[in-house]
Amino acid sequence: MKKVFKFIGLVALAAVIYYGFETYPKLDLISGFSAKSIASGHFIDNRSVALIEKTDNDIDLIDLAKNSIDDAQRFATSSVYGLKERKAIYREGLGATLVNDDYDATKPYLVPKRTTANHNLAFPYGDQEPEKYVFDNIDYTKLNAAVENAFDKKGEIKKRTRSLLVIYKDKIIAEKYDTGFTKNSKILGWSMTKSITATYFGILQKQRNFDINKPVPFASWQNDDRKKITTNDLLHMNSGLEWEEDYGKISDATRMLFQSEDMTKPQMEKNLVGKPNNTWNYSSGTTNLLSGILRNQFKTHQEYLDFWYSSLIDKIGMHSMIVEQDMSGNYIGSSYGWATTRDWSKFGLLYLHKGNWNGDQIFDESWAKYVSTPTNDSNGIYGGHFWLNAGGRYPDAPKDLYSANGFQGQMVYIIPSLDMVIVRMGLKEEGEFDFNGMLKGILGSIKK
Structure with missing residues (x-):
């Protein structure tokens, strides 16, 4: 014994x-x-x-x-x-x-200048409540049932949807929040922030004739084949640079997010292991490298800070949004954008309308086509920092659907053929939550 x-x-x-x-x-x-x-x-x-x-x-x-x-x-x-x-x-x-322990929290710091003009217009173009509108071709019984089905029943913790918002022809046709959340709740979009970051290159392209097809001029890349990498390659996650995106262990991604002082550097310092424009590999490091490239476009740090809000976020009324920074003052464009569900939907509407926001062209129409066109080697699932349905990821949704996606199932779906934007925020990923089923139910409420 x-x-x-x-x-x-x-x-x-x-x-x-x-x-x-x-x-x-x-x-x-x-x-x-x-x-x-x-x-x-x-x-x-x-x-x-x-x-x-x-x-x-x-x-x-x-x-x-x-x-x-x-x-x-x-x-x-x-x-x-x-x-x-x-x-x-x-x-x-x-x-x-x-x-970290070396960071001096007492040192002065700059903050972005925000504009919060109170437009006397209804949502989405102003701060007033949305106009109520009933569409003859929407089966609201089916729609409401589909929305209700996306949430847990009392006592369950399976689907863990926090909010679901459906916009059709610029009108909210369904909106629901889980207990403890409201239209004013700010929710972390995680990697949906990547799509925000990419958008600034479309804006720069329109404002300053920024050429995304030119090689990125990093001095450290000039002595090897990395000198061939373009901003276009980075936007497509197709640079060929080494990167491990695994949140279940110590990886490039977790070291960057939870240990790096300057998150723009980890991807820059990686070796080339593939061929630019022919080796797709999802990388949060790439997006933060793009944030660093954006910073290099401005003479002062204040200009960089302000640009993110003045050219996009505040310009389309996403006044609840905040994008957080690393210790070096870089926006963490890969992961840390917060906003209300309604404000996330405004971002989707901007793309639905091909960059036009109530008459103001934020980026050229061609940019919406650019981000929603499949990149090489992605099997039709990825474009320019947006996920695509071109490869049939959602079999019961139109092929022209594209989306900003984030960890734990944050989604902004843009469906041009149906003039629709759907936002789902929650705590369950695909595989644990039936996103195709949710889309099928919502889209099935539209009478042909």
């Missing part, structure tokens, strides 16, 4: 050692994710620590973190078993930033 207990003890010890060996290197990332999530959710959307832990941080390993908030000093701290404590600070106008 003693031998049995000894064996069990040795197995248990081995399991603990293995768990510790596997988990300890991740602690910095775990506490980093948690601190950033707590600070952003609390200070941007006024959520309680308990609610963030129960929802946003309800992820394997992330739920190991212990968190605290300092409301007076406006920061959050997180650690795992008392180890690897990380801190995220909140600054008005900039959002929350995950910082």
